[in-house]
Amino acid sequence: MIVIWAVAIAAVIGAGVQMLAFRQATLGREALAKVEARWAARAGLEETIAVLEYHTEKPEADDARQIFRDLEAVADGEVATGTWSIRHSEDGFEKKGPQDESSKINVNTISKTQLSQLSGMSLDVADAIVDFRDVDNSPAMMGAESEFYKNRGLTYGPRNADFRSVAELELVLGAFPQNVRGEDANLNGRLDPNENDRSESEPADDGDGLLDAGWSGFVTARSHSLQMGASGSAKLYLKDASPEDIVERLTISPEQAALIKTWAAGANARMEQLVSGNLGDLSSQAQGQNARGGASGGGATGGGRSGRSSQGMGGQQQAPKSKIASLDQNQLRRFYQEATLDDPTKPAPGRVNVNTVLPSVMRILFVDDPISADAIMALRNSKPGGILALSDLLQSSRVSPDTLAKVGGILDTQSAVFTITSRGRSASTGLEVEITAVVDRSTLPVRILEYREQ
Ligand SMILES: [Ca+2]
Ligand SMILES: [Ca+2]
Ligand SMILES: [Ca+2]
Numbered sequence: 001m002i003v004i005w006a007v008a009i010a011a012v013i014g015a016g017v018q019m020l021a022f023r024q025a026t027l028g029r030e031a032l033a034k035v036e037a038r039w040a041a042r043a044g045l046e047e048t049i050a051v052l053e054y055h056t057e058k059p060e061a062d063d064a065r066q067i068f069r070d071l072e073a074v075a076d077g078e079v080a081t082g083t084w085s086i087r088h089s090e091d092g093f094e095k096k097g098p099q100d101e102s103s104k105i106n107v108n109t110i111s112k113t114q115l116s117q118l119s120g121m122s123l124d125v126a127d128a129i130v131d132f133r134d135v136d137n138s139p140a141m142m143g144a145e146s147e148f149y150k151n152r153g154l155t156y157g158p159r160n161a162d163f164r165s166v167a168e169l170e171l172v173l174g175a176f177p178q179n180v181r182g183e184d185a186n187l188n189g190r191l192d193p194n195e196n197d198r199s200e201s202e203p204a205d206d207g208d209g210l211l212d213a214g215w216s217g218f219v220t221a222r223s224h225s226l227q228m229g230a231s232g233s234a235k236l237y238l239k240d241a242s243p244e245d246i247v248e249r250l251t252i253s254p255e256q257a258a259l260i261k262t263w264a265a266g267a268n269a270r271m272e273q274l275v276s277g278n279l280g281d282l283s284s285q286a287q288g289q290n291a292r293g294g295a296s297g298g299g300a301t302g303g304g305r306s307g308r309s310s311q312g313m314g315g316q317q318q319a320p321k322s323k324i325a326s327l328d329q330n331q332l333r334r335f336y337q338e339a340t341l342d343d344p345t346k347p348a349p350g351r352v353n354v355n356t357v358l359p360s361v362m363r364i365l366f367v368d369d370p371i372s373a374d375a376i377m378a379l380r381n382s383k384p385g386g387i388l389a390l391s392d393l394l395q396s397s398r399v400s401p402d403t404l405a406k407v408g409g410i411l412d413t414q415s416a417v418f419t420i421t422s423r424g425r426s427a428s429t430g431l432e433v434e435i436t437a438v439v440d441r442s443t444l445p446v447r448i449l450e451y452r453e454q
């Protein structure tokens, strides 16, 4: 009896050890597969970053679209441990390559009228979004500032500064995750299985094979303008640049450079004023503002100095006015490609890249001026190399200098920030690991603003 029992116990122990060994082997295989998948995803990320760095250092001067074709070319790839795929969505459809954040409207500059175009947006929530980001604490008509949050028992109030992410919109009173994310519950810009199975799982979705990404499909908090010029060097910051630098970099006359310098020093200078403005007028206006500012600061000498110099400027304007009054097409283009009024030390919210903006986003951006939107999109689509500088928009007979001056401040021709969602797949088991990284190519080396794995 004892012997039989001993055999039975030994058999049970043996089976247990075997089971443990099997489980350990499975776990080992899974861990290995995860490492394989992660390396493949990382390889895709590295390839994409390499393309972004290359185009920042050696921009394609005659083709604004080449960078996007090159990004698409590395959207799929293979390493020894597995394969990767990088996708984003455009109006619900999955597209190759990373998400260009400048193809969306920056939530820190979007107007109330533009906000009201987003599906499910009510007037009070639009007001509350603007209240959340504006510095003051006085609510708009239907908006909400800190008092309202407190009354709702919330322990936080509005940031009263720029939104840092699209997900932060969910903190705004009345804005819910289903508004902000739509079907894209994990905000990765890709249609995951649980986002396309109707009510089988969270979130609720319509199972139509298209990703309805809610507001996140139209707005971003990440975009800002690229500080690198088309020549591959950092853009000339006009407020700090010397007249000599301006002459050399932009190939204009010293007289023009002097006027530019005075204009750029003004608090209200905007790039788009150059397309229709007379340099002499722009410079005198800026000087008038500066003189007023100087006078309020006090000092008779200051007043006397600006009086003399504006007299000198007036005399200067009269003789060669026609030659220096405005910039020609080539000079304007160089201005847009090589100069900036955006302070490089304080990146402002980005403008929308006219080369990558979706028609649906353009409709929201130009809600007040659909005719200009159509003209701009038609011109863009007619150019295989895209729009190289905003002044090129004047090539459309339907875009006047006045129109460009009006819309110039909301458009751009380049993109700095991209969201790369790279899905790696293990060669041995097919297990997948996804990496999402938000990267900024405005300075080299490319900076990673956010990194997450799932
Ligand atoms: Ca506020
Ligand atoms: Ca998703
Ligand atoms: Ca679902």
Ligand SMILES: [Ca+2]
Binding pocket: 183, 205, 206, 207, 208, 209, 210, 211, 212
């Ligand atoms: Ca759907």
